[in-house]
Structure formats: structure tokens, C-alpha cells
Amino acid sequence: MYEIFVLGQLMEEDKHGYLISERLKHAVGPIRKISSGTLYPLLSRLVNNGWVSLREEEHNGSRxxxxxxxTEAGRNRFKEQMASPLEFNTDAELIFHFKMSYFHHVPKDVQLACLEQYLEYLTYNLKYVTSLSQMMSTKEMEESQRFHVLRMLDHRKHVLEADIGWVRSEIKQVEQQIDR
Incomplete structure (x- = not known):
């Protein structure tokens, strides 16, 4: 999952591992924890696959x-990852955010495909929440519990509807851009 982020960071310029680590921590937010045991094996794998090069540089007389x-193969891998379909799983939102932050590296058709896939993901979730709300309305349960469950589902529905509206707006903006 973090491969797209690391490759995207390196599309900008070469970076040392600590800087990539710090930027990844900021990108995932304050709740999700990223350990060195996650990032550095990923960097090693990317180097072993020939997608990333590694060099050592002296720094202030310390280590x-x-x-x-x-590498050129890494640039190609990045473009493949950006064009790959969004999987409907618990990381879909984070992966979408990673991809969106690197839209400036890919053509308009890839940006639109990514936005359309995320719209499909959100719509799928909205249909699920709506059907769950309908089911919970008729399910036998304590009335106070039903009330709170339906409020929670209503909140999820409102968030999804807002996200869907935002993505549709983004799609229109990208469609109006001149393709580079």
C-alpha cells in the first residue's frame, strides 16, 4: 500500500529514508502509526526490484x-501503480489520497480513472449504508438502540453523500483541464 507513496515521493527528487518516513507519517495522519519496520523493508524491496537506486552520502561527519x-523502471512502476484500479478495501481512501497527491505526474485520463473508481467505491458504500438503514428500521431490537444505530448510519450516509459530491466536482474540474 505504501509503495505508491514512496515512488511518488521519489518522482519529485532523491530523498533519504528519514525524510520519506517523516512525510509518510504526515500523509497517513496522526492515528495510523508507521514504523521503521514497515518502511525500510519496503525500500529494500524497491531497491531489489530495481525500481529505486540507493547511494550513501556523508552527513555532518556522522553516519x-x-x-x-x-530508476527508469521505478518511474514506469509508479505510472503502473497510478493507473491500477482502486481495490475496494479498508485502505481504499488512503490509497486514493496518495494517488491524488501525485496527479501532477500523470495524464488527465489516469486522473479521471482514479476519480471515477473512487466515486464507484463511495457509491457502493452509500448503497450498502442505505440498505443497512432500511434493514435496521424493521429489525426487532430495543427502540433506543435502533434510534442510535440509525443515527450512526445517517451520519455515515451524510459523509458519503458529501464525498460523492466533492468527487463529482473534481471530475468536472479535471475534465475541463487541457491534457498535457
């Missing part, structure tokens, strides 16, 4: 920094 850079 040498490992600097990671993107």
Missing part, C-alpha cells in the same frame, strides 16, 4: 545517509 532515487 552516512542512505539516499534513495527513482
Amino acid at each position: 552516512a545517509r542512505k539516499i534513495y532515487g527513482l
